[in-house]
Amino acid sequence: MDIKAYIESGILELYVAGQLSENENQEVYELLRQHPELLQEVLEIEAAVLKLTAAASPGAHSFEAIKANLKDANNPKVVKLAPRKTNWLAYTGWAASIALAAGFFWTLNQKNDLEQQLQTADIENRYLETQIETAKSDLATTKNLLDILRDRDIISVPLGGQGNYASSFAKVYWNKSDNTIYLDAEGLPDAPEGKVWQVWSLTLNPLTPTSLGTIDDFNSDTNKIFTMANANESQAFGITLEPEGGSESPTMEQLYTLGVVEVNPS
Template sequence: MNMREYIDSGILELYVFGLLTEAENNEVKEMADKHPEVQEEILSIEKAVINLSYSIAPHLSAENYQKIRNILIEKHSGVIPLEPRKKSMSPYIGWAAAAVLLLGIGFQYNQYNKAQDEVQAVSAERTKFQSMLADLQVKKTEDEKALAIVRDKYSTVIQLAGQQVAPDAYAKVYVNSNKKEIYVDMAGLPEPPEGKVYQIWALKLDPLTPTSIGVIDNKNANNGILKVENYDQAQAFGITLEPAGGSATPTLEQLYTLGKV
């Protein structure tokens, strides 16, 4: 067998793919050492396999590798036919799936934000409603308390008429001898000027002895019916307009209402 026939026999391809026995491998190595053309052919086959591998895929799979090896074994003497590589749709499908996923996430995030806004709006409305309900409950309690004071059979009503400084003013004092309590209805008094307050006085008439039983900062609290200190010896009650914090003695020039027991 001449050298051309040896090269064309296919033994060199089998050697490159590691399919020979140990003895056959040693024989090919000896031939390659003795004959440069055999060594060149081995290198050419190895180079062709490498180039072929990269032309098919960046990472040759075991299946494709076996196909290439079989073709090399069966058709070692001519050009190895390869079908043109079909362009894979996988990358495009992957990008499309990613885009759909991002759109889905964006939609869900938008829906989540809308739901959160709705929850916050409902929560704000509920808080507002609860606040209104609490205010109504307080007012209801105040109304019931005021009504109970007025209707209590032990309550004595003292009418306080308007005086020279405020002729149209009026007030009522409720003295409950059973509970030892005194309430003043201030609904008939005008709003005090800024920095001024109303002060309630229990009076002894002979000699005239005033005793402060309350300073009212907000005449409209509790529906205008306000509890003051009890004073059993009162013979009359008067209301004066005083500086904020009240006065030690009544300012008679600012006497708004007065009434005897």
């Protein structure tokens, strides 16, 4: 882009005066953001407009000149004021400067409003893009989960409520081919402050619990489906409520759900 030729074209003066269309204003605005030389030129034009406006305003000297022709206090003689010609050229220049300054301020406001609108639109677009990406990700995750749960070889283990927690329930989907379980814990309440849910793999004879880990983000998770590694030869699964950080062995008084893996006859 020929910066010098663009400056000499006069379009920046029209931009400052607010004489361009909305599309032209936007084009100039984008060029100002890209080329510091053009922005500096606009700033100099605006400064010149303000200086011209101040210089063209009728000054106090006009009043002093009139007052000097009034009658002197020590001389009661009335002095006639000579008729003066109106300097229409000066007033025309002054009016033009005022109009130019007004156009400048209007354009400045328009630029600020446009910039704010563009920023708002940009934020809204980014938010919408994020929402779309999140929806796509959630959809892909859901589809993948459904494919897993519908696998004919996956083992489904219902976990029923125990003792005082009979209303609790959960379900484990165990994929032995990749040593993974998918825990649907929708039937558990939020963990109290200072507590976490801990998942256990159990062998029954003798009864041997092995921790599969704690669910630290249970309360903040929306779908309550969690993935855990399980390389154990599990015969049952249980969930207990434990102190933050988990326990080495399950607190049986806080055993909420328990389910036995059904053995398929060979």
